[in-house]
Amino acid sequence: MKRYKLTDKAAPLIAGAVTAALFMLFYAIHGFYPFGERSVAWCDMDQQYVPLLMELKTVFSDGSLLLSRGGGMMNFYGVFLFFLSSPLSLLSLAVKNSDMIFFVNILLVIKTALSSASAQLYLGRVFPKLGTGFGVLMSVMYSAGGYVMMYYQNNMWIDMMIVFPLLMLSLFRLLEKGRWGAYTVCLAVCLLLNFYISFMVIVFVMMLGGAALYLCCESHNRGSRAVRLILGDICAALISGVVWLPAFLQYTASGRGNSLKEIYFGGYFIERNADKAALLAGSSLVLAGSVLCVVFRKSVRSGKGVLFSYGGVISLAGAFAEPVNKLLHTGSYQAYPLRYGFIVLLLVFSACGELLSERHELKKKRRAYMLTGAGLLLLAGVVTAAYTERRKLSSYANSLWVEPKAGIILSAVGLTGAAVYFICIYSFRRGHTSRLFTFAVMAAVVFGESFLSFGVNVAEINDTVPGFRRNAAAFARITDEEFVRIKAGKKYFYPNYAEGWGKYSIGHYTSLTDCGTLYALKRLGYSSHWMDMDSSGGTMLTDELLLNKYIIGSPVGKNTYYLPMDTEGGMAVYTDPNVLGGALISDTAPAELADFENVQRVEATGYIAEKLFGISGAVEKLSPDVAEGVEVSEKDGITTVDKQNEEKAELTYNIEVTGRKELYFDIFGNYSTDVEEDYYEAADIYVNGTRVQAAYPESYCCGILDLGTFEDESVEVKISVLRDISVSVFGVWLYDADRVNEALAAAETADVSVKGSKVKVSAVKGGYVYLPVAFSKGWSCSINGRKAPVIRTLGAFMAIEMPEGGSAELSFCPSGLRAGAVLSGAGLVMFVLLLIVIRRKKVSNTAGNAAKKCLYVLSAVTVGVFYIAAPVVWTAVNVISLIVGG
Numbered sequence: 001m002k003r004y005k006l007t008d009k010a011a012p013l014i015a016g017a018v019t020a021a022l023f024m025l026f027y028a029i030h031g032f033y034p035f036g037e038r039s040v041a042w043c044d045m046d047q048q049y050v051p052l053l054m055e056l057k058t059v060f061s062d063g064s065l066l067l068s069r070g071g072g073m074m075n076f077y078g079v080f081l082f083f084l085s086s087p088l089s090l091l092s093l094a095v096k097n098s099d100m101i102f103f104v105n106i107l108l109v110i111k112t113a114l115s116s117a118s119a120q121l122y123l124g125r126v127f128p129k130l131g132t133g134f135g136v137l138m139s140v141m142y143s144a145g146g147y148v149m150m151y152y153q154n155n156m157w158i159d160m161m162i163v164f165p166l167l168m169l170s171l172f173r174l175l176e177k178g179r180w181g182a183y184t185v186c187l188a189v190c191l192l193l194n195f196y197i198s199f200m201v202i203v204f205v206m207m208l209g210g211a212a213l214y215l216c217c218e219s220h221n222r223g224s225r226a227v228r229l230i231l232g233d234i235c236a237a238l239i240s241g242v243v244w245l246p247a248f249l250q251y252t253a254s255g256r257g258n259s260l261k262e263i264y265f266g267g268y269f270i271e272r273n274a275d276k277a278a279l280l281a282g283s284s285l286v287l288a289g290s291v292l293c294v295v296f297r298k299s300v301r302s303g304k305g306v307l308f309s310y311g312g313v314i315s316l317a318g319a320f321a322e323p324v325n326k327l328l329h330t331g332s333y334q335a336y337p338l339r340y341g342f343i344v345l346l347l348v349f350s351a352c353g354e355l356l357s358e359r360h361e362l363k364k365k366r367r368a369y370m371l372t373g374a375g376l377l378l379l380a381g382v383v384t385a386a387y388t389e390r391r392k393l394s395s396y397a398n399s400l401w402v403e404p405k406a407g408i409i410l411s412a413v414g415l416t417g418a419a420v421y422f423i424c425i426y427s428f429r430r431g432h433t434s435r436l437f438t439f440a441v442m443a444a445v446v447f448g449e450s451f452l453s454f455g456v457n458v459a460e461i462n463d464t465v466p467g468f469r470r471n472a473a474a475f476a477r478i479t480d481e482e483f484v485r486i487k488a489g490k491k492y493f494y495p496n497y498a499e500g501w502g503k504y505s506i507g508h509y510t511s512l513t514d515c516g517t518l519y520a521l522k523r524l525g526y527s528s529h530w531m532d533m534d535s536s537g538g539t540m541l542t543d544e545l546l547l548n549k550y551i552i553g554s555p556v557g558k559n560t561y562y563l564p565m566d567t568e569g570g571m572a573v574y575t576d577p578n579v580l581g582g583a584l585i586s587d588t589a590p591a592e593l594a595d596f597e598n599v600q601r602v603e604a605t606g607y608i609a610e611k612l613f614g615i616s617g618a619v620e621k622l623s624p625d626v627a628e629g630v631e632v633s634e635k636d637g638i639t640t641v642d643k644q645n646e647e648k649a650e651l652t653y654n655i656e657v658t659g660r661k662e663l664y665f666d667i668f669g670n671y672s673t674d675v676e677e678d679y680y681e682a683a684d685i686y687v688n689g690t691r692v693q694a695a696y697p698e699s700y701c702c703g704i705l706d707l708g709t710f711e712d713e714s715v716e717v718k719i720s721v722l723r724d725i726s727v728s729v730f731g732v733w734l735y736d737a738d739r740v741n742e743a744l745a746a747a748e749t750a751d752v753s754v755k756g757s758k759v760k761v762s763a764v765k766g767g768y769v770y771l772p773v774a775f776s777k778g779w780s781c782s783i784n785g786r787k788a789p790v791i792r793t794l795g796a797f798m799a800i801e802m803p804e805g806g807s808a809e810l811s812f813c814p815s816g817l818r819a820g821a822v823l824s825g826a827g828l829v830m831f832v833l834l835l836i837v838i839r840r841k842k843v844s845n846t847a848g849n850a851a852k853k854c855l856y857v858l859s860a861v862t863v864g865v866f867y868i869a870a871p872v873v874w875t876a877v878n879v880i881s882l883i884v885g886g
Contacts, residue, residue: 006614012120014136015136016114020112022386026455027263030454034106036738038135038785039101039102039463039465041153045152045154047494047496048083050468052500053103053500055068055069055076056080057789064076064757065757065815066505066757067756068499068508069503070495071533072506073754074514075514075814077814082156085192085243088107096470108155118161118162118164118166119143119168119349123138126353128351131357134353134356134439135353137446139449144162145282146281146457147282147341149450149456150275150279151284151339159194164346168346171229175225183232185236188236191236191240192240200340201343207866210855210856211311215307216307217303222852224843224848228838230851235834238826238831241821241823242820244820245816245817245823251511254513254515255514263326264323264874265877267322269871270321272322274401274402274404275337275396276320276337278396281415282451283345283449284421285349285418286348286349289351289352289355290316290348292351294313305349308347308353312347312351313383314867315343327866335383335401338479355425355429359428361431362431368432370552371427372424372427378811386409386410394460410456417445421442421445454710465777470570470571471493472501473569473571474493475497478552480550482551484547485504485505485772486505486548486549488536488552488839489574490536491536495533496508502845506526506535506548509532515673516795517796521796522595523599523601524601525538525668526538526704527703529673530678534700537702538704540561541740544580545612546777556685557663557708559574559708561576561709563576574722583772584612585765590792596795603667604617604789613743613747614743615739615743617736618740619734621733628651629643630645630651630721632730639699641724641730650687651718653718653720654715655732657714660738663687663733664705664732664735666729671872679726687708688716697720750762753809758810758811761800761802762807766802778815780812781800782809783806
């Protein structure tokens with residue numbers, strides 16, 4: 001007995017160790033660090049998570065938790081809460097930035113091991129008859145299955161996998177013993193770790209809370225437990241106020257601004273099935289478990305069994321109905337169509353835990369052993385064949401979407417695994433096979449599924465290490481510590497890496513990219529798609545105004561105004577010698593720029609040159625000299641380009657350049673966060689017979705194209721039109737850089753320095769100081785010790801009015817942070833007081849009955865809204881749209 005208890009207590013450690021060992025084995029087989037030079041970082045992990053871990057180091061050195069160095073100095077607090085608020089993120093502080101690309105391999109192992117340990121702790125406590133072996137096995141399935149293998153790039157979601165089993169355990173502890181403190185803490189921690197995924201967790205808690213109270217709590221205790229559950233929810237909401245309130249306000253100001261009709265009511269009722277099936281194929285017990293719940297529905301008598309059987313089946317079915325699925329994703333998603341999948345897994349696994357906790361008396365049947373063994377051999381063959389051809393199945397590892405053919409094959413593998421699970425557990429439940437045999441078969445399936453899922457979804461990713469090292473070498477050559485920015489000549493690196501290496505940049509890419517800044521930079525001609533706001537594009541003047549002093553990599557054309565700083569290594573580094581020495585001081589008031597919203601792209605450069613520098617005619621739009629096989633027309637601000645000849649449709653510009661000028665080309669038509677636009681891949685661009693850009697614009701190159709610098713020469717620009725388009729901007733422009741540069745050299749500027757979340761400005765000359773800092777409602781300003789207004793200007797930047805010889809200090813505090821802190825303080829006080837009061841005072845029957853009804857209604861309404869009303873409303877709206885539209 002003592003030995004059993006010792007094993008039982010060590011089970012979480014065993015589960016974590018087994019999971020860690022599995023990942024290390026897979027790393028060794030496929031050459032990942034620490035056994036090779038490969039990193040698991042790709043897609044969102046490479047684009048966002050790794051550079052943000054690097055920026056976290058800057059936060060703890062000379063940066064700020066509130067203010068980012070990227071995105072034009074955007075609000076960093078919500079980004080921190082979205083990606084980095086896990087205590088495990090602090091481990092990155094001990095890692096060199098140059099090693100961060102490898103550190104995420106180890107961090108993944110740590111987090112998955114902890115999530116396995118957490119799941120085993122939950123399963124062992126909630127299902128004490130399950131046994132250590134089965135508990136460890138299902139815990140490993142939870143953390144080494146399809147969800148992790150496909151979604152681990154969003155490493156912060158695994159933090160929720162760690163906490164969710166603890167939240168469920170604390171819920172049952174509350175229902176059984178009335179202890180609600182742990183539940184409150186776990187719920188608050190969920191919100192702290194990731195407020196976005198917490199929405200999904202809270203929805204499921206709302207659905208399960210009332211049902212669990214009814215099914216899993218003794219009737220005479222339900223009233224008091226209901227009161228404690230509601231108080232726990234309220235206290236957790238208040239305690240986490242410092243998280244969710246400012247985070248929510250930042251989220252609503254982000255670029256996720258498409259209309260509800262487009263993002264929710266669009267698409268099909270059932271779609272993305274290949275991706276969902278591929279994920280579930282890596283955890284096929286969820287499929288077998290759902291069928292087993294139906295088969296054994298009459299023999300499952302415990303409240304827990306009923307709760308998890310119905311909860312698991314309903315949640316799994318809802319995942320395949322897009323109106324339900326989208327609503328659980330707060331209305332939309334770009335990729336990862338089962339972000340709450342770990343919740344579904346744990347619910348179904350819990351139902352299986354109940355089934356495996358009881359069985360009939362053992363009556364071994366040879367047929368059951370033979371059938372299970374045959375199924376296992378078949379699965380081994382299928383997994384081996386699929387692994388051998390894994391490259392053909394790895395479309396997800398290159399595009400984030402599973403191709404239909406790959407989805408069908410992976411589904412077949414998953415169904416085979418599910419069949420083995422079904423036969424195995426069914427036979428065990430009937431008493432036809434032994435516990436040891438059942439465990440061995442399930443262990444074999446777990447290993448096969450996780451091995452294949454790793455091979456298909458992780459091992460086949462592109463190697464990101466060479467690019468990381470190339471970019472690191474380029475950033476290391478820029479040692480300037482002043483408030484100046486770095487830009488990319490083209491999309492040579494993901495924008496977050498600039499801030500990751502401690503540099504300032506206008507680029508940024510997370511789900512919290514500010515909408516106003518994103519659209520303002522689009523207007524100025526910078527490249528962006530979705531929430532990815534890049535630093536490439538723009539014009540020389542916009543760069544010089546925004547202090548984009550250093551350029552990594554060459555632009556499309558050769559810009560001779562740029563001076564080579566370091567051309568050694570993988571990418572050259574240039575400087576723009578005409579960048580202002582600080583923030584521009586102008587006599588032009590921001591109110592005089594109110595019509596800035598009426599101009600865009602290159603014309604915006606001309607507008608700024610005239611309004612702020614007094615130079616008219618700085619840009620000149622050119623007309624094509626020859627149109628062959630194509631017709632260009634303009635009406636009401638829209639330029640329509642129609643191909644008349646499918647074989648040859650060209651516009652030719654024969655340009656006589658006098659003096660030194662810069663040439664730009666641009667196609668633009670929409671302010672949106674769409675990944676693709678209907679005018680993308682519209683043209684190939686040639687300069688003097690050389691193609692400088694193909695299929696322009698496209699998602700990673702949709703800013704203004706710098707065609708190069710030309711001096712006293714003839715230039716031929718040819719536009720080969722590839723498709724019909726209607727856009728707001730189309731054409732070639734000449735930019736008189738010499739005239740503008742003379743004005744820039746003569747301009748008065750204010751010194752700008754940044755320390756933490758404060759910006760200090762000093763000026764000799766009085767006037768309006770145009771700060772190249774992204775505007776946000778959280779900014780406050782004092783000039784010579786007196787409060788002064790911060791003026792929004794040029795779309796999304798800031799200006800302040802400075803007296804002669806004045807000094808200003810601007811401070812940033814995210815909207816909602818102070819109010820959230822007040823809520824958190826009140827919540828903590830309330831929590832402590834209620835712990836004392838409720839322990840001493842009995843809950844009245846009236847309060848208990850009211851609380852019970854409240855929870856029952858809340859569960860029913862939540863299920864009704866998400867699983868009944870959502871598909872009904874979606875169907876009705878789309879049917880009406882078809883009728884009205886047709």
